[in-house]
Amino acid sequence: MTFLHYLRIWLTSARYSIMRTLMFRGDFFVWALVELFWMTVNILMVSVIYEHTKSVAGWSKYEMLLLVGTSLLIQRFLMGFFWSSIFEMGRNIRSGNFDFYLAQPGNVMFMATTRKLDPDSLVNSLVALSVVIYSAHQLNLQPSFLAIGCYALLVVAGIVIHYSMLVLCISFAFWFTSAQGIEGSYFTLSEFSRLPREAFKGLANIVFVWALPMVIVSNAPAQMLLHGFKPSLLAWVLGIATGWFAVTVFVFNRGLRRYSSASS
Template sequence: MKHLKIIALLLRNSLMSHLEYRFSFIMWSITSILWIMLTLISIEFIFGHVNSIAGWTKNQMLLIATVFGIFSSIMWMFFLPSAINITKLVRKGTLDFYLLKPIGNRFLLSTNQFSLDNFPRACILVLIMFGLIDSMGLKISFLSWIQFILFLLIGLGIFYNIFFTAAVTSIWFIDIFNLEDLYANILNVGRLPTHIFEGFTKLSFMFILPVMFVATFPAQILLGTADITMAITGLVILIQDLRGKSMNFLGFSH
C-alpha cells in the first residue's frame, strides 16, 4: 500500500509538471498523432506493391504495428524515463540521494520519472486496434484478451529488466553509449514480426533479446495463431536467465 501511495504521488507530480508546460504537452501529443499516421501510411505504401510479408497480410501488419505502438508508449510512459534518469543521476553524483532513502532502491529508481505525454498516443492506438479488430471480423474471446494483456505485461517486465540492467551499468561506464538511442533501436526491432528472421537471428530475437514479446506474440494471440507452448517454454528460459541480473549484482535492495 505504501508503494502504491508513492507511485500515485509521483504520477500526480508528473501530471502537474506536464500541465505547467501545456504547450509542450500539446505539441508532443500532436507529434505522436503524426507519428501514428506516418507509420500506418508507410505500411499502406509497402502493401501497395506486395500482398504479404512473411505470411502477414496488410491488416495483420497494421495490427502488429498498433500493438507495438501501445507497448512502446507504455514503456516510454512508465519505465524508460526512470532508466534514462539513472545515468543522469550518476553523472551529477546525486545517485546516493536516492539510495539513502528509507525505501527499496530499485522501486524508487524505477518510479522517479514518468512521461505522461505518451498517454494520448496510447489511447489513440488502442482505438485504432479495436477498429482493426472490427474491420478484420475477429471474434476474440475473454480468455484471449486475458492472454493478450498477460503477455503484454510479461513483455513489459522483461524489457524493463533488460533496460534497467543496462542503465545501472552506467555506474561503471559513464556515457559509454547513448542509452536512449539503444532503447529506441531495440524496441524498433519489435515492430517487425519475428517470422521475417531466420536461423540464429530468429532464435536470438525469441530467447536472447525476446522482441517477440513486444508485438508479434501479443498480436498472434488476437489473431488466434499464437503458439502458447513455445511462448511458455521461452518465457521459462527468459525468467531464469533474467532473474536477479539487475539490482542483485549491485547489492541494492528491492
C-alpha cells in the same frame, strides 16, 4: 501492506508528474504530437508496403497493423511509466545525484525507475490501442475473454521485458559511468519488434527471436489475438519476462554495491 505502501508512493509520484504536466501544457501538447506523428509514420509505412504486396511473411495488411499497433502500445506504456526515470538514472549515477534515491523509504530500483510519468505517452497509448482495435475489427476478429485476457497479460509481460532490458543497459553506468547511446540503441532495437516473427530466418532468427526477446514481445500478443489461446506461447513469454527481470535485479543490485557517489 508493503504493496499498499508502494502503491501510495507511486500515486504520490504520479500526482506530482500530472501537476507538472499541467504547468507546462504547451510542452505536453508538442510532445504528444511528436509521438503521434512518429506512430503515424510507422502506420503509413505499412500502408505503403501493402499498396504493392498482399502479404509480408504470411501476414496480411491488417494483421501487420495489429502487430505494429501492439508493438507501439507496449512502447507507449514503457515510455509513459518508466522512460524519463530510467533515462535520468544513467545521468544521476554519473553526476552523483543518485544519492537522493538511496535515502528514500523503499526499494532503490523501484524508487529510481518509477519517479516520473509521461502523460503524453500515456495519452498516445490510447491511439495505439485504437489501431489494435481497428485492425481487429477489419479482420472480423471475435476474440474470447480468455484471448483478450491473455493479450493484456502478454502486453504487461512485454512491458516487464522492455523495462528489464533498459534498466539492465543503464545499470552498466555503475561500472562505466557512461551510458550514452542507450537511447538510440533502444529505438533501433525496438524497430525489430514491428516485424513478423516469420520474416526472421537463419542467424537472424536465432539472434532476434530466440536470444533477444524483442521480436517475441510484440508477436506473442498479436498471435494470441489472431489465432487464439496458445499455452506454450504464454509460458514462453512469461518465462523470459521472469528471467530477464531476475537478471536485471541481480545486476542492478551488484552495481549498486559499486556506487560510490561522485566526487565534485
